[in-house]
Amino acid sequence: MQSPVYENEAGNGTQVSGLLSSYSIWLLTLLSRIGCGVSVCCLALVIAFHAIYRWHNSEHSLxxxxxxxxxxxxxNLSFLANDSMTSLNNHGVCIFIAAATHYSLLxxxxxxxxEGFHLYWLVIRVFNVYIKRYLLKLALVGWGLxxxxxxxxxSCGKYGKYNIYQLEGGAVTM
Incomplete structure (x- = not known):
């Protein structure tokens, strides 16, 4: 039994144990799309609810x-866009969607x-500790880092198109 090879544009592949059939890839893709779709809907509802009904609340936790x-x-949106964007076979779009997915994951x-750091301040440091422009500093770290x-x-050029070779032959491009 052969292991599938995950290979990038440069052609250097790494062996990974396990076999993927075309049905497994289809099923995993379908489950990922359904899960991400449900997550997008629920997250949009949460953001809309907080934007409409709780905007006046200035609590840091919220x-x-x-x-x-x-x-x-x-x-979730960048992950959902991944399949349709890679089917365009445009190298620039591929790099953009890979960077966007990586950025949103980070x-x-x-x-x-x-959030864990903030919980530390709330639970361990019971006394009211004031940090000037606390949310601005957190936002700079959360989005800037x-x-x-x-x-x-x-700048190192590590993003690009990858091929996952199937057991039956052929490849799935990511």
């Missing part, structure tokens, strides 16, 4: 949750870390 929801929404992880990572990877 603002951090909103930023996390926006990061998750952008992650933003999501960063906002989860920021991932941008630095993505820009550095873009």
């Amino acid at each position: 603002s951090i949750h909103i930023h996390l929801c926006v990061a998750l929404l952008s992650l 933003c999501t992880i960063t906002w989860f870390a920021i 991932p941008a630095v990572a993505v820009i550095s990877i873009l």
Whole structure:
């Protein structure tokens, strides 16, 4: 039994254990689209609810949750756009969607870390600690730090089109 080869444009493939049939790829793609679609709908409802009904509430926790929801929404939207954008066979679009997906994933992880940091301040530091322009500083870290990572990877030229070779022959392009 052969393992599928994941290969990028440069042609250097890495062996990965496990076999993927065309049915498995189709099923995983379908499940991913359904899951991301449901997530997009729910996240849009959460953001709309908070924007309409709770905009006057200036609590820091709520603002951090909103930023996390926006990061998750952008992650799901970029993931959903991945299949249709790669079918265009345009190298620039491929690099853009890969960078957007990576950026939104890093933003999501960063906002989860920021939420943990904020919980530390709420639970461990019981006394009211005031930090000047707290949300602005958190937003700069939450949206700026991932941008630095993505820009550095873009400058190295690591984003591009990848082929996943199937067991039956042929390849799926990502």
